[in-house]
Amino acid sequence: MVDEVVRLLVSDPEGAYLDLTAGGGGHLFALASRLSPNARLYGLDRDPQAVARAEKRLSGVSQKVRIVHGPFDALQRIAAELGVNEFAGILLDLGISSDQIDDPARGFSFQADGPLDMRFDQSGGMTAADLVNTKTEAELTDMIRSFGEERDARRIARAIVRERQTEMILTTQRLADIVSSQVPPPHRTKTRARVFQAIRIAVNNELGRVEEVLPQAVALLATGGRLAVISYHSLEDRIIKQYFRKQSTGYCTCPREIPVCVCGGKPSLNLLTRKSLTPSEAEINANPRARSARLRVAERVRP
Ligand SMILES: C[S@@+](CC[C@H](N)C(=O)[O-])C[C@H]1O[C@@H](n2cnc3c(N)ncnc32)[C@H](O)[C@@H]1O
Known part of the structure; x- marks a missing residue:
């Protein structure tokens, strides 16, 4: 679903984009072809071998690229270390890569x-x-x-x-x-x-880390910036679906000690995919491992 991800993720061709699961760098590479040379591309992966692969794949693109090693649930710290406080798009392509399974x-x-x-x-x-x-x-x-x-x-x-x-x-x-x-x-x-x-x-600890990263990713999105998540099984998809639903309908986030709501409970996301998107038959035929993929995309809104 690379084309679909790129189409839905890019809102600002000059912005900063982050793949929290860089893997072999395939999505970052596809993003590069849709972005201006002034855009910046960032990648993160827990697997040092994936970091090396993504660096190699991205070596010829015209944008500035940084690929770093680390777990995505440390996003807030890693973004601060990179000196980026706002992304136009963040991708989470969960699970395992073909390089790893093979x-x-x-x-x-x-x-x-x-x-x-x-x-x-x-x-x-x-x-x-x-x-x-x-x-x-x-x-x-x-x-x-x-x-x-x-x-x-x-x-x-x-x-x-x-x-x-x-x-x-x-x-x-x-x-x-x-x-x-x-x-x-x-x-x-x-x-x-x-x-x-x-x-x-x-x-x-895959599910725990997904729960940890979602609010950090939303906090780092520019207004109008987008978060795309691809999941590969129902346990992950349930977490994404429930989080997106909650953030798009608005609910109170005030600490329990406060007797009256002061936050206003305003939504922080607008869903761009009401239902999850799934790969086409042609894509599944070309890559049978993609058959269970589900893509959900949301846009950052601020009151
Ligand atoms: C499906 S692959 C990503 C493929 C990549 N988007 C591409 O285009 O080539 C998933 C990647 O996520 C990485 N990963 C899994 N859990 C992670 C975590 N908690 N933090 C960072 N990377 C993680 C894996 O090491 C793997 O390389």
């Missing part, structure tokens, strides 16, 4: 064997193996059910705990085999996908 060494894929890692930023934090080998059966059940929306969560969690007593679970293949052993063949691929998704979300 590299077995990153441990995201159940279709290729590799270390059970799944961290976007491999410089620290718990790996998927740490999590799978230390969480209790109840915690694993809850994680697989909540983040994978998997009905057989309890059975799968029990199998993980049983199997790790014989030998620690350290590879994607071993985890995929354990999951497969708990469901009949026709359901195996979908179940493995749901369990891997659940673990990846937990390892990277």
Whole structure:
């Protein structure tokens, strides 16, 4: 949905634009072709390998470009460090990139064997193996059910705990085999996908970070500036949809201690997409991984 994103995101061809999930730099590159040479392009990614890839991809464009490493929920601090206090457009293209899923060494894929890692930023934090080998059966059940929306969560969690007593679970293949052993063949691929998704979300605290970044992004938008979010599963999309709805209808944000509303509860966003946009059939045929993408775009308004 690159064309759609660029069309809806650009309100000021001279402005500053930020992709909070720079990945391979594809969206930034497409934006560059629609913007004036005076515009500025910024990118952020938690994965240092993605930062290097995006820098390379953007090396020939005419605008000033800065790509930085960091988690998007630190947006307020990072924007201050970049010296930018207003963006004309901010993009969040959530989830995982093809470069990450196609590299077995990153441990995201159940279709290729590799270390059970799944961290976007491999410089620290718990790996998927740490999590799978230390969480209790109840915690694993809850994680697989909540983040994978998997009905057989309890059975799968029990199998993980049983199997790790014989030998620690350290590879994607071993985890995929354990999951497969708990469901009949026709359901195996979908179940493995749901369990891997659940673990990846937990390892990277993906939903918590999305909740944290949304108000920071809105606060940094110029009046008329736009926020575009692409999500890839219903858990993320629900967070975006509810946040956009709340901010576009207006509600009181006064601290609880104040007995009377003083903020006026005015809306901060105007929705440009009433319903989420989905990729065309042609795009899904060309890139089957795009099939679950949903795009929502809103514009910053001020009373
Ligand atoms: C779907 S890809 C983005 C693709 C990119 N928009 C492009 O055009 O090539 C998602 C990217 O978000 C990054 N990411 C995920 N969570 C992040 C976070 N909390 N902070 C910063 N980057 C994050 C991933 O490392 C990955 O590179």
